[in-house]
Amino acid sequence: MDEIKAVESASVELETWQPDGVTILSGDPAGRGFTLFENFENGARGTGVFECDPSKTTYKLEYNEIIYVLEGEVTIELENGSKVDLEPGMQAFLPAGHTSTWTFHTKFREVWILAD
Template sequence: MTKILKVNAGAAPVDSWQPEGVTVLEGAPDGHGYTLFERTSSPQFGTGIFTSQPCTTTYELTDNEIIYVVEGSATLSLAGQEEVRVSVGDLVFLPKGHISTWVFHEPFKEIWFLVE
């Protein structure tokens, strides 16, 4: 990468998108996303924006995931661990190698980072 990339979280041109491997347990996520940058060679790294409508989903964290909540709230949990409620302004780290469950309580928007 040889230049600065920029997008406004409120005006990003999001497309219909649901992260790979997600299982919808309840509701209709109507996921949308925008990938600002993605490197698939080691060390892998990516960042972008994701939105979801109220629903419950689960998926395996194959990378370390960091999110910054821009809109809404959700309850996150890793298999066998205590739930964590997140809302606007929260910065969250989810370690790879776990099954995660996400309960989106209202329209939700995050800035995400995936790190190998």
Template sequence: MFAFQNFAHLATIDLGTPGPKPTSIAGNQMEAAKTLWTSPDGLAEAGVWECTPGRFTANRETNTEICHIVHGRVTLHDKDGRSRDVGPGEMLVLPIGWTGEWTIHETTRKLYFIKFETA
């Protein structure tokens, strides 16, 4: 268990040198991330991620992700064509099985929590 007040520094925490986003389909995106916590069994992880503007594909075939947008603005597009805009202070859940695309409108930073499913 961790206290959320410990994450006040997320807007400025150093994530290291950004690298190319492997699933980028527009914008030559760069991303960086830092893991803050991993469960003892390795099936859950919390961290901070940041990405530059553009568009990328994503899927949650084997995990569920909860995201809290620290700064930036995105539009999520699911496989059925529905879209949702998300901005600073908002939280979203990508359940296991979710597939779609993210459009990053401005450099975006999120706190994430991922729960990996067992085989």
């Protein structure tokens, strides 16, 4: 890819999408997303937008992930007890190798970055 790509993260058109390996614990996230870039050669690199409805899900973090919250509130907890509450304007680093539980308290939208 030898070109610059850009989108408006708050309004980009999303398609039905739920990340691989997600287990829904309660509610219906009705996941939606847009992938701007993704490459799994020599690790993982990627970025995009994810949105969902109030729900609770869990999945294993296969890669380091950085998120920036655009809308809504979420609580993320790792199996080791590490926990964070996020709201718009906040960002977090999620380390690979952990099982994460996400409680989406409201409609939620984030920019995600995979960084291996």
